[in-house]
Amino acid sequence: xxxxxxxxxxxxxxxxxxxxxxxxxxxxxxxxxxxxxxxxxxxxxxxxxxxxxxxxxxxxxxxxxxxxxxxxxxxxxxxxxxxxxxxxxxxxxxxxxxxxxxxxxxxxxxxxxxxxxxxxxxxxxxxxxxxxxxxxxxxxxxxxxxxxxxxxxxxxxxxxxxxxxxxxxxxxxxxxxxxxxxxxxxxxxxxxxxxxxxxxxxxxxxxxxxxxxxxxxxxxxxxxxxxxxxxxxxxxxxxxxxxxxxxxxxxxxxxxxxxxxxxxxxxxxxxxxxxxxxxxxxxxxxxxxxxxxxxxxxxxxxxxxxxxxxxxxxxxxxxxxxxxxxxxxxxxxxxxxxxxxxxxxxxxxxxxxxxxxxxxxxxxxxxxxxxxxxxxxxxxxxxxxxxxxxxxxxxxxxxxxxxxxxxxxxxxxx
Numbered sequence: 221x222x223x224x225x226x227x228x229x230x231x232x233x234x235x236x237x238x239x240x241x242x243x244x245x246x247x248x249x250x251x252x253x254x255x256x257x258x259x260x261x262x263x264x265x266x267x268x269x270x271x272x273x274x275x276x277x278x279x280x281x282x283x284x285x286x287x288x289x290x291x292x293x294x295x296x297x298x299x300x301x302x303x304x305x306x307x308x309x310x311x312x313x314x315x316x317x318x319x320x321x322x323x324x325x326x327x328x329x330x331x332x333x334x335x336x337x338x339x340x341x342x343x344x345x346x347x348x349x350x351x352x353x354x355x356x357x358x359x360x361x362x363x364x365x366x367x368x369x370x371x372x373x374x375x376x377x378x379x380x381x382x383x384x385x386x387x388x389x390x391x392x393x394x395x396x397x398x399x400x401x402x403x404x405x406x407x408x409x410x411x412x413x414x415x416x417x418x419x420x421x422x423x424x425x426x427x428x429x430x431x432x433x434x435x436x437x438x439x440x441x442x443x444x445x446x447x448x449x450x451x452x453x454x455x456x457x458x459x460x461x462x463x464x465x466x467x468x469x470x471x472x473x474x475x476x477x478x479x480x481x482x483x484x485x486x487x488x489x490x491x492x493x494x495x496x497x498x499x500x501x502x503x504x505x506x507x508x509x510x511x512x513x514x515x516x517x518x519x520x521x522x523x524x525x526x527x528x529x530x531x532x533x534x535x536x537x538x539x540x541x542x543x544x545x546x547x548x549x550x551x552x553x554x555x556x557x558x559x560x561x562x563x564x565x566x567x568x569x570x571x572x573x574x575x576x577x578x579x580x581x582x583x584x585x586x587x588x589x590x591x592x593x594x595x596x597x598x599x600x601x602x603x604x605x606x607x608x609x610x611x612x613x614x615x616x617x618x619x620x621x622x623x624x625x626x627x628x629x630x631x632x633x634x
Contacts, residue, residue: 248267248268248269248271248290248291248295248369249265249266249267249268249291249295249296249299250266250267250268250369251264251265251266252264252265252266252296252299252301252302252305253301253473253474253584253588254301254305254474255474255477255478255481255588259377259378259381259382259543260350260375260376260377260378260381260382261375261376262373262374262375262376262588263373263374263375264371264372264373264584264587264588265288265371265372265373266369266370266371267369267370267371267372268369269369269370270358270369270370271288271289271290271291271369271370271372272289272356272358272370272522273286273287273288273289273356273370273372274286274287274289275287275354275374275526277352277526277528281332282332282333282335282528282529283330283331283332283333284330284331284333284352284374284526284528285328285329285330286328286329286330286331286372286374287326287327287328288326288327288328288329289325289326290325290326291326291327292327293317293318293327295327296317296327296329297317313331313332313333313334314330314331314332315329315330315331315332316329316330316332317329317330318330333348333350333376333528333529334348335347335348335529336348347529348378348528348529349378349379349380349528349529349530350376350377350378350379350527350528350529350530351376351377351379351382351525351526351527351528351530351536351537351540352374352375352376352377352525352526352527352528353374353375353377353523353524353525353540354372354373354374354375354523354524354525354526355372355373355522355523356370356371356372356522356523357370357371357372357373358370358522373587377540379530379536382536382539382540382543415458415459415460416459416460416486416487416631417459417460417462417483417484417485417486418454418459418460418461418462418485418486418487418488418489418627419461419462419463419464419476419479419480419483419485419487419488419489419591420447420450420451420454420461420462420463420464420489420491421447421463421464421476421488421489421490421491421585422440422443422444422446422447422448422463422464422465422491423439423440423443423490423491423492423493424439424440424443424492425440425444425465425468425469425470425471426440426468426469426470426471427470428440428470430443430492430493431493431494431495431601431602432495432601433493433495433499433600433601433602433603433607434499434500434601434602434603434604434607434608435607435608435611437601437607437610437611438601439492439493439495439601440468441468442493442598442601442610442611442616443491443492443493444465444466444467444468445616446491446598446616446619446620447463447491448463448466449616449617449619449620450489450491450620450623450624451463452620453620453621453624454624454627457624457628462479462483462485464476464479473584473585473588474588476490476585477585477588477589478588480589480590480591480593481589481590481591484591485591486591486592486631487554487591487592487593487594487627487630487631488589488591488592488593488594489554489558489593489594489596489623489627490585490593490594490595490596491596491598492595492596492597492598493597493598493599493600493601493610494507494597494598494599494600494601494602495600495601495602496600496602496603497602498602499602500602500604501600501602501603502603503600503602503603504574504599504600504603504605504606505573505574505575505576505599505600506559506562506563506566506573506574506575506576506596506597506598506599507559507576507577507578507579507596507597508555508556508558508559508562508577508578508579508594508595508596508597509555509578509579509580509581509583509586509594509595509596509597510548510551510552510554510555510578510579510580510586510593510594511547511548511551511552511580511581511583511586511587511593512548512580512581525537547589547590547591547592550592551586551592551593551594552578552580553592553630553633554592554593554594554626554627554630555578555594556578557626557627557629557630557633558594558596558622558623558626558627558630559575559577559578559596559626560626560629561622561623561625561626561629562596562598562619562622562623562626563575563622564622564625565618565619565621565622565625566618566619566622569618571609571615571618576597583595592630596623598610598619
């Protein structure tokens with residue numbers, strides 16, 4: 221098996237990790253997520269209260285140790301994702317969890333990297349080479365404003381895969397772990413050379429209702445209705461378009477992101493509705509999000525790099541930063557076009573539209589995606605006028621038309 225084959229066999233297992241929605245209130249762990257893209261593995265740990273994770277890399281054993289202060293091993297072991305994480309041992313990545321010691325007052329998670337991969341044919345071995353990028357981001361605010369905590373991320377980049385990306389070689393992370401929906405393109409439409417692959421994400425779904433507002437309007441329902449209209453318009457323009465969900469069902473956020481990464485989408489647009497938290501509020505308008513550089517690129521956060529099975533090389537860090545920066549820049553360009561065209565289209569159709577502008581954030585959906593991604597808040601369900609408008613077919617159609625024009629403008633500028 222090639223180095224990439226061995227590495228991405230590992231990623232297939234990692235991709236199956238799901239988000240835990242309900243964590244015991246006694247633990248400080250809000251969530252654990254594991255995802256992957258073309259060049260590596262990504263782990264995310266969210267904590268309800270300020271918790272600074274302390275990583276340490278041992279070059280002799282090629283082991284990355286993550287120390288979680290004031291976290292019991294039991295809290296990790298009872299997490300829904302723990303079984304998937306321990307299964308990584310079967311694919312060469314050894315995972316160990318130390319018992320809590322009084323002198324440490326916390327749990328230690330150890331990731332031991334495989335030193336080599338076996339090549340196909342002559343069964344010879346080649347050295348595995350990775351760069352580990354870690355970061356602690358403080359001031360993360362959960363749905364409950366009283367819950368402010370920290371986010372700790374670990375990104376494991378395969379040097380061989382990174383070099384191929386920079387050379388323009390396409391690497392496909394092949395897996396069947398995708399959302400089971402109807403992803404077929406609309407029959408009878410002409411296929412254009414300018415056709416792009418687009419993922420439309422209808423926010424929430426199933427037991428996750430999202431925001432509720434005036435007249436009991438429900439975010440998950442409106443988001444799906446607008447998303448379906450958007451799919452039709454983008455398909456009519458000749459693009460290949462996919463829905464993360466085409467009915468009222470639960471789809472883990474991590475699966476939505478993995479779908480975009482696996483399909484190598486040209487754009488990912490997530491549809492959501494806003495809420496002020498108070499029914500009858502005057503808060504109104506449309507805003508569009510893209511990934512912030514804060515907490516992503518050094519030195520704007522507490523973080524650093526470890527070099528596994530390879531000597532430290534500044535050019536590798538620069539390549540990774542360029543890779544991340546390009547993702548941020550592309551997402552900002554997509555968000556800019558979408559926001560501009562939504563407002564323009566609504567006003568052209570005599571619909572009052574407050575322009576709340578662009579917003580940058582390190583939302584999980586934006587963080588996990590490896591394609592140009594934007595999240596659109598198409599209005600406030602807690603505003604009586606906007607809630608009423610959002611339920612009408614004509615207004616939904618106008619919103620979809622504006623987003624379509626924004627996506628097309630973004631592609632035209634590439």
